[in-house]
Amino acid sequence: MAVLEVRDLCARYSASGPEVLKGISFSVEADDFFAVIGPSGSGKSTLIRCINRLVNPSGGEILFYDREVTKLRGRQLRLLRRDIGMIFQEFNLIDRMSVMDNVLSGRLGYTGNLRTLFRAFPRDDIQHALNLLDQVGLLEFVDKRADELSGGQRQRVGIARALMQNPKLLLLDEPTSALDPKISREVMSLIKRMTTELKVPCLCNIHDVTLALEFCNKIIGLQDGKKMFDGPAEEMDQSMLDKIYEMEVL
Amino acid sequence: MNRALDRQPATPQREWSRFKFPGSLIKYGIWLSILVFLAYTVKYLDIPLDRLLGMFGRLGSTLANRYYPPDIEYIMDLDYLEYVVETIQMAYLGALFGLLASIPLGWFGSYNMTPSRLYVFPIARLISMGCRSVHEMIWAILFVTIIGFGMLPGVLALTFFCTGFAAKLFAEEIEAIDMGPVDAMRASGANLFQIMLFGVFPQVRVAFTGIAIYTWDVAFRAATVVGFFGAGGMGWYLKRNILQIETERVAAILLSIIFLVLISEVLSAWARARVMKMK
Numbered sequence: 001m002a003v004l005e006v007r008d009l010c011a012r013y014s015a016s017g018p019e020v021l022k023g024i025s026f027s028v029e030a031d032d033f034f035a036v037i038g039p040s041g042s043g044k045s046t047l048i049r050c051i052n053r054l055v056n057p058s059g060g061e062i063l064f065y066d067r068e069v070t071k072l073r074g075r076q077l078r079l080l081r082r083d084i085g086m087i088f089q090e091f092n093l094i095d096r097m098s099v100m101d102n103v104l105s106g107r108l109g110y111t112g113n114l115r116t117l118f119r120a121f122p123r124d125d126i127q128h129a130l131n132l133l134d135q136v137g138l139l140e141f142v143d144k145r146a147d148e149l150s151g152g153q154r155q156r157v158g159i160a161r162a163l164m165q166n167p168k169l170l171l172l173d174e175p176t177s178a179l180d181p182k183i184s185r186e187v188m189s190l191i192k193r194m195t196t197e198l199k200v201p202c203l204c205n206i207h208d209v210t211l212a213l214e215f216c217n218k219i220i221g222l223q224d225g226k227k228m229f230d231g232p233a234e235e236m237d238q239s240m241l242d243k244i245y246e247m248e249v250l
Numbered sequence: 251m252n253r254a255l256d257r258q259p260a261t262p263q264r265e266w267s268r269f270k271f272p273g274s275l276i277k278y279g280i281w282l283s284i285l286v287f288l289a290y291t292v293k294y295l296d297i298p299l300d301r302l303l304g305m306f307g308r309l310g311s312t313l314a315n316r317y318y319p320p321d322i323e324y325i326m327d328l329d330y331l332e333y334v335v336e337t338i339q340m341a342y343l344g345a346l347f348g349l350l351a352s353i354p355l356g357w358f359g360s361y362n363m364t365p366s367r368l369y370v371f372p373i374a375r376l377i378s379m380g381c382r383s384v385h386e387m388i389w390a391i392l393f394v395t396i397i398g399f400g401m402l403p404g405v406l407a408l409t410f411f412c413t414g415f416a417a418k419l420f421a422e423e424i425e426a427i428d429m430g431p432v433d434a435m436r437a438s439g440a441n442l443f444q445i446m447l448f449g450v451f452p453q454v455r456v457a458f459t460g461i462a463i464y465t466w467d468v469a470f471r472a473a474t475v476v477g478f479f480g481a482g483g484m485g486w487y488l489k490r491n492i493l494q495i496e497t498e499r500v501a502a503i504l505l506s507i508i509f510l511v512l513i514s515e516v517l518s519a520w521a522r523a524r525v526m527k528m529k
Contacts, residue, residue: 052437082439092430096452105448109439116444158434165438 002063003169003201004028004051009060011046020046022225023060028169028218033192033202035212035233038222039245044205047222048171051203052084053077065168082109085162085200087191089174091154093161095147099138102146102157103129106164125164132160135194152183159191163198170195172204176211184208188215209241313501320501330487334510337483340401341473344408345466351413352378353458356420363424363432363450365442378421381414390476404473404481411472412465419461420454427453459525467518474507 004027011021020043028034036044049055051062053069062069064080072080085106093102107125108116115121121129133139136156141149146157155175162170175191176184192215195202206212212219213233221229221236221244228244229236268274324330358364359374384392389410393403427450435449477485484503491499 054433054437078439078441080439081437084437086434086437088430088434090430092434094431094448094452096455097448101448105435105440106438108435108444108448111444113441113443116440116447161434161438171437 001030002027003030003032003065004203005061005063006051007061007063009047009050009057009062011043011050011055011057011059013055019058020225021050021057024220024222024225024227025060026220026227026230028201028203030199030201032218033195033216034204035216035219036203036205036222037207037209037212037219037244038228040207041224042222043225044207044222045173048173048203048205051169051171052081052086078109082165083168084171085165085167085169086171086173087155087158087162087175089177091151091158091178093146093154093157095145097146098142099133099144099146099149099157100126100129100142103133103160103164106161109165129160129164132163136160136190151179152187155179155187156190159187159194163194163200167200170200170202172202172206174205174207176206176208184211316497317501319498320505321496321498322502324499325502325506330484333477333484333487334506336401337473337477337485337510338470340404340408340476340483341466341470343405344473345412345462345469347405347409348412348469349416349462349465351409352416352420355413355417356424357446357450359417359421360424362427362429363442363446374417375421378414378417381410382418383414384410386411386472386476387479390479390481394480399480399482401482404476404483407476407481408469408473412469415468416461416465419464420458423454423457423461424450456525456528460522463518463522463525467514470514471511474511 006027007025009021009024010019012019024043024047026034036047038044046055050057051064051069053072057070060070064084067080069080094105097105101119104119104121104125107121110125111121130139130142133142136159138153138156138160141153146154149157155178158175170191172191176187179187188211191202204212204216206216213236216233219229219231219233219236220227221240223244223246229240355374355378358370359378361367361371364371364374386407389407390403393406397403397406431453432445432449435445440448473483475485475488477483477487478489480486484507488500488503488507491503
């Protein structure tokens with residue numbers, strides 16, 4: 001069964017603006033680590049942000065476990081979002097909060113306003129957070145402030161925060177672009193290992209094609225908002241890559 | 251004729267001027283109109299420059315003859331000191347209530363985080379602008395007229411004044427935040443209140459504290475004079491002695507106001523420097 005089914009998705013940032021996505025269709029299965037590749041400005045980020053509605057699509061359908069996503073509002077939308085974890089290029093941690101509070105913030109969708117106000121998270125959540133911090137190797141940093149960490153460590157906090165939601169799908173928006181090549185590979189294999197273990201399907205924007213081919217089983221290639229390639233990673237070859245990236249220097 | 255052609259250079263002549271047609275005309279037109287208006291105003295008001303120049307001499311003799319020596323004993327009186335304490339209390343309450351009102355107003359009046367750009371945002375902006383557009387002395391007169399003399403109208407006037415002052419600064423601070431953490435909180439399914447607590451508040455906490463101290467500072471300065479209109483505090487003493495032409499007492503009161511405001515400014519400058527260092 002498809003976890004996520006996207007049909008004919010279109011998006012634009014203003015009513016009269018250019019179309020950023022021009023009818024994208026694909027589907028993500030339960031055991032997929034799905035890569036979206038393409039040159040800058042091809043609409044990768046917009047595509048990912050449409051799934052959890054950080055960007056509102058202008059047309060098409062998104063089915064998440066057979067639930068139509070594009071029309072959800074208010075509480076229904078928040079319930080959807082808490083089932084979808086997200087990891088960001090710039091980590092988007094709360095700099096002035098501790099690592100623990102950052103990880104716990106992944107539970108906000110499950111937490112009431114009063115508990116949020118006093119940061120009184122349930123005991124189970126704290127146990128869960130400690131377990132995840134152990135798995136990403138940051139247990140001893142639990143009381144450090146997020147802005148005291150290095151880039152790789154910050155992204156590990158981001159991973160723990162996203163998994164705190166017990167997500168049914170993980171969105172990764174260029175998770176390694178702000179990291180150096182060695183740390184990038186470490187972070188990608190950590191994500192791969194943990195999501196395989198927890199059986200979370202992933203949809204990952206990535207511009208580093210080598211990493212995409214190494215870690216992902218399926219790939220779609222975007223160019224200027226259109227889908228140029230959709231298939232297993234093994235079928236991707238150099239001529240296809242050249243075709244996808246031919247418009248980069250414009 | 252031939253000579254004119256000879257002078258033409260081999261490369262085509264390119265045109266460039268620093269002064270573009272409509273832009274430069276508007277720019278220098280504005281400068282010119284400012285100068286013209288200045289000249290016109292000076293002429294219209296008929297400012298007597300010789301009196302202006304003689305001002306300092308007269309100021310010296312007036313101060314020496316009438317305001318010196320200041321009646322220090324008068325301001326050491328217990329009754330007066332009680333009014334000083336009352337002034338501090340008024341400033342404290344006004345700043346506190348004003349700041350409490352400013353937090354929601356700043357939130358609702360920030361374009362990026364307001365619950366509704368169409369309805370809530372303009373209303374919040376209107377309220378804070380309304381508070382700001384009326385001078386604190388006018389607020390004092392207004393509230394004294396409505397509810398009579400005493401501390402209460404003073405506190406209310408200062409509350410409105412501080413609300414207008416701080417709500418705008420709070421809103422601007424919220425509009426300048428990094429939206430990344432906000433996106434992360436939205437993506438986790440947090441509601442707007444939770445996004446404010448986790449995504450926004452940690453980013454503006456230090457700036458808010460600085461603004462709060464600054465607000466106290468201006469509230470105290472305003473509190474020393476709202477009593478002039480019967481709204482409590484030491485301003486009332488000032489007015490009474492001015493009316494009775496007790497100039498030496500007035501001098502002493504002015505000295506005490508300057509002294510207190512100086513202390514308050516030094517303390518709040520120190521506190522703000524400490525807060526800013528916290529990051």
